[in-house]
Amino acid sequence: xxxxxxxxxxxxxxxxxxxxxxxxxxxxxxxxxxxxxxxxxxxxxxxxxxxxxxxxxxxxxxxxxxxxxxxxxxxxxxxxxxxxxxxxxxxxxxxxxxxxxxxxxxxxxxxxxxxxxxxxx
Ligand SMILES: CC(=O)c1cc(-c2ccccn2)c2ncccn12
Numbered sequence: 001x002x003x004x005x006x007x008x009x010x011x012x013x014x015x016x017x018x019x020x021x022x023x024x025x026x027x028x029x030x031x032x033x034x035x036x037x038x039x040x041x042x043x044x045x046x047x048x049x050x051x052x053x054x055x056x057x058x059x060x061x062x063x064x065x066x067x068x069x070x071x072x073x074x075x076x077x078x079x080x081x082x083x084x085x086x087x088x089x090x091x092x093x094x095x096x097x098x099x100x101x102x103x104x105x106x107x108x109x110x111x112x113x114x115x116x117x118x119x120x121x
Contacts, residue, residue, distance in 0.1 A: 011120050012068065027100055032053055032079055033055060035053045035055070036086075060072075
């Protein structure tokens, strides 16, 4: 049997996990929790070429695919701007994504995460 090596979580992974958890708290309706399907959003995959959602971001943290906080925030911004592109401005999804974008950017400010940067190699 292959013993799965328990990967050490890097300081960056721990920091991104912390930011992600706080972003998830800002999406109580879980609009951004999972990939948007063409079933719930007709024509979505034809309009949005680079889909992104919070479960995918969590998987990327676990797979250590983000090289720094900016890299992670690029995916967060992509997720929000996708929602503003597909959904009209008068929809709950557009409004929720605009609110989430601003709240999320604040969470990534130096005064919010700077304390951990001192522990990074
Ligand atoms: C994020 C997004 O664009 C979205 C999430 C959803 C969504 C997410 C969870 C449950 C129900 N709807 C959605 N539904 C229709 C059109 C767009 N959306």
